[in-house]
């Protein structure tokens with residue numbers, strides 16, 4: 001399912017994890033040996049026990065009795081070492097590498113099969129690669145300022161944009177913080193420039209920081225990639241990655257070029273993710289009627305019926321900022 005590039009990057013990450021774990025354990029061992037000279041002595045004594053057994057055999061006499069004595073000495077040394085380390089807040093297991101993945105010890109394979117950690121890393125790298133193709137970057141909620149939203153109620157809707165956006169931002173923040181991969185899908189709706197993209201990228205920032213795989217980008221770019229791959233004009237597995245990531249953010253739905261191929265690709269993505277119970281965030285300028293006209297009942301009913309709608313409102317923030325900078 002994943003390409004060669006994400007496999008190579010994943011294996012390189014695992015190799016780094018392994019060598020980090022080994023180096024950390026060795027450094028800690030050395031530190032303890034230097035700080036507690038008794039640790040070194042105990043280890044030296046324990047290392048001599050097999051030589052002592054050999055000696056006992058060579059000396060004849062009562063071998064069994066001597067072996068028992070050496071075993072008891074060895075056990076006493078082990079107990080002493082572990083108590084000594086315990087007194088210093090450590091354990092003998094700290095001398096062993098502490099691998100990130102206990103299943104495969106960061107080798108990427110367990111029982112001859114790719115480990116879950118390898119698959120997770122490949123998924124993350126594939127998602128990252130797709131998201132990096134868009135010019136979009138994850139943002140933060142802190143950068144969202146309510147000063148650009150009027151506190152006066154709109155004469156037509158009776159809603160004050162600032163109050164409305166405060167609620168939407170609070171909802172999105174809680175959504176991002178509590179994200180667990182099986183959350184509701186969101187439909188961010190509203191005119192151009194009122195913060196839909198910013199909100200979805202702020203969610204992406206938090207969800208990514210919690211270790212989930214996220215793909216975000218303009219819908220036009222993603223569908224174009226799928227089309228190129230479908231007709232053999234480029235390699236890749238964009239559709240699989242879009243369906244398989246923990247969170248998919250499709251920006252500017254409705255602005256892409258209109259074609260039956262795009263519509264069926266979009267249907268596959270939305271439906272595939274709903275079936276897998278994976279959340280999708282869609283931002284769009286289109287209302288329900290326009291969504292139906294554009295994509296047909298099959299897609300529109302899934303989006304409007306199964307996604308949680310969030311309405312963004314106000315005046316174009318970018319234009320306001322531009323105006324301010326010119327004043």
Ligand SMILES: [Zn+2]
Nearest residue numbers: 101104115117
């Ligand atoms: Zn593993």
